[in-house]
Amino acid sequence: MVEHRIVAIPELREAGDIEEKGRFQGLPRTYIPNRNMIFYSMAASYAEEAGSDYIIGGHNAEDLNVFADAQPEFFRNFQTTLWSASKFLRNTRTTILRPLQHMSKSEVVARALRLGVPLGLTWSCHKEGNTHCWECEGCKGRISAFRLARIEDPLRIVPSQKKV
Ligand SMILES: [Zn+2]
Structure with a gap:
């Protein structure tokens, strides 16, 4: 079964829309603080609900040059966190894949x-x-x-x- 869900998160703001811009220097105006933690947590919730083997992200090489939460270190740590947070995800070895990360x-x-x-x-x-x-x-x-x-x-x- 294929299901397409659209989730609204209106409380999230881009760096360009946040008054205290100083701490976001060097990041694009479209940067959303801690967004991948939030997005992948939501994907993990759905993966557990649906019994998915994989969570697939669309990060490309340019994202890795800009965002700390698109780095391999983030995904290694987040993968460990997912498996410690969910018995189901740990038992099924549900894995985050990023097939575009070098492109x-x-x-x-x-x-x-x-x-x-x-x-x-x-x-x-x-x-x-x-x-x-x-x-x-x-x-x-x-x-x-x-x-x-x-x-x-x-x-x-x-x-x-x-x-x-
Ligand atoms: Zn546009």
């Missing part, structure tokens, strides 16, 4: 294209809405990744350019 964003886009991933259904924008804003950090990163991969982003093709 750049453009390499991820190129791999996705080769695998037939419907890139037109993917979402990169950090803002709410029905369409990408093409101005936030997520959108700028997407534009750059597609450009470096020399792949046309299906979301940026205007209707008159679409092939019939």
Whole structure:
């Protein structure tokens, strides 16, 4: 069974929206304090509920250069914490996998294209809405990744350019 859950966490704020910005120097405005601890804890809760063997994260090599909570050390320690926190996860050896951790964003886009991933259904924008804003950090990163991969982003093709 495949289930897609959307969880709202409106209390989390990005560094750019927090008044005391000094302690976030060197981090992108989109950094959310301690986010991977929160996100992976929620994923672990669902993994235990669903009986999953794996928790899969989409961190790429660029994330490892910026975020402490995307480092191998964090995941080694968090894996140990998960197994100490849950008898089920320990007994099933439920494991966190990060298959993209050594790939750049453009390499991820190129791999996705080769695998037939419907890139037109993917979402990169950090803002709410029905369409990408093409101005936030997520959108700028997407534009750059597609450009470096020399792949046309299906979301940026205007209707008159679409092939019939
Ligand atoms: Zn955006």
